[in-house]
Amino acid sequence: MDKVTVTIDGIQVTVPKGTTVLEAAKQVNIKIPRLCYHPDLPPVSGCRLCVVEIEGDRLLRTSCSWKCQDGMKINTKSQTVRSSRRMALELILSRHPMLCTECVRNNNCELQSIADQLGIRETRFEYSARPGGIDDSSAVLVRDPSKCILCRRCIQTCELVQSVSAIGLEGRGYNVWVDTPFGKGLDDVACVSCGQCINRCPVGALYEQDHVARVWAALDDPTKHVVVQTAPAVRASIGEAFGMSAGSLVTDKMVTGLRMLGFDKVFDTDFTADLTIVEEGTELIGRLTNGGALPMLTSCSPGWINFIEHFYPQLLPHVSSCKSPQQMFGALAKTYYAEKAGIDPKDIYSVSIMPCTAKKYECQRPEMRDSGYQDVDAVLTTRELAKMMKQVGIDLPQLEPGKYDEPLGISTGAAVIFGNTGGVMEAALRTVYELVTKSPLENVEIKQVRGMEGVREAEIDLNGTKVRAAVANGLANARQLMEKIVAGEADYHFVEIMACPGGCIGGGGQPIPTSMEIRKKRVEAIYAADRALEIRKSHENPAIKKLYAEFLGEPNSHKAHELLHTHYTRKTVYKETVA
Amino acid sequence: MQDLTRVDEIVGRYADTKTPLIYILKDVQKEYGYLSDVVLTHIAKKVDIPLSEIYGVATFYSLFTIKPKGKYVVRCCNNAPCHVKKSKEVLEAIKSYLGLEVTETTECGTFTLEFTSCLGLCAVAPVMMVNDEVYGNLTPEKAVAILKDYKMKGQSNA
DSSP states (O other), X not given: OOEEEEEETTEEEEEETTOBHHHHHHHTTOOOOOSSOOTTSOOOOOSOOSEEEETTOSSOEETTTOXXXXXXXXXXXXXXXXXXXXXXXXXXXXXXXXXXXXXXXXXXXXXXXXXXXXXOOOXXXXXXXXXXXXXXXXXXXXXXXXXXXXXXXXXXXXXXXXXXXXXXXXXXXXXEEEEOGGGOOGGGTTOOOOOHHHHHOXXXXXXXOOOHHHHHHHHHOTTOEEEEEEOGGGGGTGGGGGTOOTTOOOHHHHHHHHHHHTOSEEEEHHHHHHHHHHHHHHHHXXXXXXXXXXXXXXXXXXXXXHHHHHHOGGGGGGBOSXXXXXXXXXXXXXXXXXXXXXXXXXXXXXXXXXXOSHHHHHTTSTTOOTTSSOSOOEEEEHHHHHHHHHHTTOOGGGOOOOOOOSSTTOOOHHHHGGGSTTHHHHHHHHHHHHHHHOSOOSOOOOGGGOSSOSEEEEEXXXXXXXXXXXEEXXXXXXXXXXXXXXXXXXXXXXXXXXXXXXXXXXXXXXXXXXXXXXXXXXXXXXXXXXXXXXXXXXXXXXXXXXXXXXXXXXXXXXXXHHHHBOOOOOOOSSOOOOO | OOOOHHHHHHHHHTTTOSSOHHHHHHHHHHHHSSOOHHHHHHHHHHHTOOHXXXXXXXXXXXXXXXXXXXXXXXXXXXXXXXXXXXXXXXXXXXXXXXXXXXXXBXXXXXXXXXXXXXXXXXXGOSOEEETTEEEOSOOHHXXXXXXXXXXXXXXXXX
């Protein structure tokens, strides 16, 4: 590979050709301030905070997009650079309401910390509000354009990462703002509620609908029996919200923390992840042997379900009829568990902790009331749970380990890997292999489906029968696969889709910031959790075996279908409008 | 319901154009007077460009409009040379004569009031445009007299 050598503030550094000045500066331990740059997205060069001086160049250059050239001499700290950055920041601040104490991103705001780093103690310009009011039409996401700094990360995320394009930049010049077309609100466009825009917003202009208050109310209510389930990906990320390094696995501490908050039972979504595998694996074997729409598409990711409903409704018959683990848990908590514990289901309040924002929509879907009640009452994102703990001073990193309650807290290694892209596929194949071949799988780690690439393909030999699998993470990648399927160019049997980059560990409800580096560390933590477990195949989970014996009968039974399966609805990209 | 067959026809005109969006929007606005929600949504489906992007283009260019406009669009220059020649006084007179703020349209649909950037006619500042006609060397009285004529013309044609 071609290399170039540049001098940054007197320090020589050699980097591959094509490296930006900002990336090269990082290698010599200079973090150039930036607001619109995000490692997941192409540079926009809009905020003008990353400007640097290049010897012989008349203009300051934006280091996020300016490529290193051999012999270049770069100054990142000259007086011109400093005053230019300060001016740019003051102009941004002049249109930002200084309401930090009221803001959801207080203490986790890039604008706030850059203002601090650059030593802004006063601004020269008077505040002038941006156009556009709060949009809280969606059940999941809230947009507050008054806080927006026009970095465009949300727009790029929606368009390039997710290929949804629900929001865009509207207007011109001074009066420019981010909005849905005709200001109709997110509920009126094909927003899939993935929340990826929240993860990339540098400020508090995008956030999730708050479920914290209703969960406190349930915990405070002595007549309510409050149960909680925790998704696989949360244990690999919540530590970050308490200052721990990315990739810290804090399952046991989190369980203790949840008990301290006052939850009556601390259960695990992993239990129903195992159940999902048994149901979905059985469904796949059924489709392979008796016919049925192939490839079968996974159904665990509610952002993905929203996407296919809006953009590829013709492929809905391909989607597995299995509910997501969250909803399987919800249906069982108010039936199986209620029966076993002798509690009236109307007194059970069911909370889930999710790395996901779309789960807030999923739990309110009309299809998700098979227990006779709303199966899951409230969904907290990883961020919201961290906030609840902080509200009452629970210091998660210091907690003693705790254990999940039985029976809905028992799970296997196959369940925990649901948090990663490729994890549902791998877990399903571990079970399908043994169900089909009736012989034990020697090496349970099916590495062909692991990785962080957007689309991955693999062929797995089931004693002669070849299963062709594909895995996609991020909806722009999912769209590629769907186009292939629509065009009849795909001959897969089984396709796993997760709406978010990296899978649930990169979910829209996860601690901010996110980047490929952070997501990779969370993935490693999840695989480590799998390795640490004795049982690593879903169908060997003793609590699942007991559940079938006591309650459901057999996989895909009538009762299982009633509680654990569903069908989704055709939608359109644009609501039908009447003139 | 707006008739969308003319939109289809216009989109068809640019089937071979690589980047047809602005041509389409221009022709559609000419045909329908403005770019409505229904029309833009229809275009989005036809050309497979997200509505958010089309709406962005429609709101970026000042000559595109997403709201119905009056029969006569009055555009007052508010750039520096006109400002120096007291365009503000002219604008105030027009505002009070029409009973409009900038960007508003009269209820009867006769007039819309807008700003325009420099028209390059600074020698005869202050200037305004009414549809495609340009008027220079304005005073508050002269501007109101011009609009009175348009009002009469509008009524007689109605």
